[in-house]
Amino acid sequence: MVGYSAAVIRRQQFLIRCLGGNNSVNKNLHNSSLRMIPLGSGAGGLTLESDVINILRSITPSLGPARHKGQAGKIAVVGGCREYTGAPYFSAISALKIGADLSHVFCTKDAAPVIKGYSPELIVHPILEESDSVRDEFKRSTLAKVIAEIDKWMERFDCLVVGPGLGRDPFLLDCVSEIMKHARESKVPIVVDGDGLFLVTNCLDLVRDYHLAVLTPNINEYKRLVQKVLNCEVNDQEGTQQLLSLAKGLGGVTILRKGESDYISNGEEVSAVNIFGSPRRCGGQGDILSGSVAVFLSWARQCAAEGGWSPSPTILGCISGSAILRKAASLAFVNKRRSTLTSDIIECLGQR
Ligand SMILES: NC(=O)C1=CN([C@@H]2O[C@H](COP(=O)(O)OP(=O)(O)OC[C@H]3O[C@@H](n4cnc5c(N)ncnc54)[C@H](OP(=O)(O)O)[C@@H]3O)[C@@H](O)[C@H]2O)[C@@H](O)CC1
Ligand SMILES: Nc1ncnc2c1ncn2[C@@H]1O[C@H](COP(=O)(O)OP(=O)(O)OP(=O)(O)O)[C@@H](O)[C@H]1O
Ligand SMILES: [Mg+2]
Numbered sequence: 330m331v332g333y334s335a336a337v338i339r340r341q342q343f344l345i346r347c348l349g350g351n352n353s354v355n356k357n358l359h360n361s362s363l364r365m366i367p368l369g370s371g372a373g374g375l376t377l378e379s380d381v382i383n384i385l386r387s388i389t390p391s392l393g394p395a396r397h398k399g400q401a402g403k404i405a406v407v408g409g410c411r412e413y414t415g416a417p418y419f420s421a422i423s424a425l426k427i428g429a430d431l432s433h434v435f436c437t438k439d440a441a442p443v444i445k446g447y448s449p450e451l452i453v454h455p456i457l458e459e460s461d462s463v464r465d466e467f468k469r470s471t472l473a474k475v476i477a478e479i480d481k482w483m484e485r486f487d488c489l490v491v492g493p494g495l496g497r498d499p500f501l502l503d504c505v506s507e508i509m510k511h512a513r514e515s516k517v518p519i520v521v522d523g524d525g526l527f528l529v530t531n532c533l534d535l536v537r538d539y540h541l542a543v544l545t546p547n548i549n550e551y552k553r554l555v556q557k558v559l560n561c562e563v564n565d566q567e568g569t570q571q572l573l574s575l576a577k578g579l580g581g582v583t584i585l586r587k588g589e590s591d592y593i594s595n596g597e598e599v600s601a602v603n604i605f606g607s608p609r610r611c612g613g614q615g616d617i618l619s620g621s622v623a624v625f626l627s628w629a630r631q632c633a634a635e636g637g638w639s640p641s642p643t644i645l646g647c648i649s650g651s652a653i654l655r656k657a658a659s660l661a662f663v664n665k666r667r668s669t670l671t672s673d674i675i676e677c678l679g680q681r
Pocket of ligand 2: 590654
């Protein structure tokens with residue numbers, strides 16, 4: 330027990346150093362895979378170099394005979410409709426591959442058999458309905474049924490991923506809004522991606538002031554968020570400051586802006602992960618990222634709970650998720666070059 334506590338303390342001291350909790354500021358930017366950009370400075374200002382892989386290792390729980398199923402994380406993906414079955418599968422299977430114990434998918438009835446067919450590892454709940462499959466007079470009772478179904482599970486989840494392959498059907502999005510409200514009430518972290526961001530951009534209160542929310546916008550999704558929240562256009566010259574303002578404008582929500590480098594902010598600081606990834610831009614890499622962030626965020630929260638210390642688990646989750654995806658993408662590209670697909674990248678998750 331004493332040895333265990335010492336290990337936890339060592340891990341936390343390491344994380345404090347990585348996240349700039351001491352005064353050692355390293356100005357050497359060359360070869361850095363992670364840059365912490367302090368508040369008030371531009372992207373070229375004072376920076377603290379750190380080793381993202383060590384951060385990742387620090388929050389990853391050990392494997393051992395004393396641990397039981399579920400302790401390494403139970404993740405739920407809310408997504409999957411008639412058009413998109415790949416995205417929720419990529420997100421949910423990535424969570425398992427990273428090391429979560431259980432991965433659920435809550436999707437529409439017609440998407441469920443397809444997603445189950447991709448993998449027997451996933452627990453698939455066909456509970457969502459699109460507008461044209463529910464008559465108006467049954468919408469209220471259907472919504473109540475959907476919420477009752479997911480509420481049976483909600484408190485057991487360590488993190489929800491909302492949006493991969495969700496689609497934009499109005500009734501379905503109404504149901505998902507309610508799911509998000511219930512997740513907030515239960516203090517379950519929420520990673521919002523894809524069409525979940527379409528929903529949130531049109532109803533910012535779903536995430537506003539929720540410190541356990543992470544938004545993972547791609548270039549289009551980021552543009553829409555900036556327009557809605559800051560009432561202006563994306564300005565890459567002021568990229569760091571704009572990201573800070575966006576996260577602050579949403580009350581401290583964590584935002585992971587995806588691109589050539591991934592930029593992460595909770596309104597207080599900005600981190601950039603620029604480990605070399607892959608030049609292949611096949612669809613689905615953002616879905617891997619959402620599932621990965623969910624797992625690392627859960628582990629970072631666990632790590633904080635064990636030591637009673639919390640240096641933004643959402644930021645740690647984003648840094649780790651981004652790093653592992655980019656590393657896997659680069660490994661997959663070495664073998665598959667231009668024919669690299671998202672499933673090839675998933676095969677490389679966790680490899681060195
Ligand atoms: N294998 C799979 O199953 C994969 C599925 N994926 C899933 O796809 C979904 C969309 O994600 P994405 O990345 O294509 O969104 P993005 O870049 O904003 O859009 C590009 C352009 O398309 C348009 N548009 C999109 N959706 C629309 C809609 N429902 N209805 C109408 N317009 C729509 C959009 O137009 P705009 O919104 O700008 O008007 C923009 O011009 C999301 O659920 C994601 O998870 C991906 O993860 C990849 C792998
Ligand atoms: N130009 C780039 N160079 C290197 N890596 C990139 C580049 N653009 C994106 N990425 C990486 O790919 C990941 C997914 O980003 P992308 O912008 O493709 O998301 P997305 O459009 O949501 O993907 P999806 O197709 O799953 O919806 C990011 O985390 C980032 O690390
Ligand atoms: Mg996406």
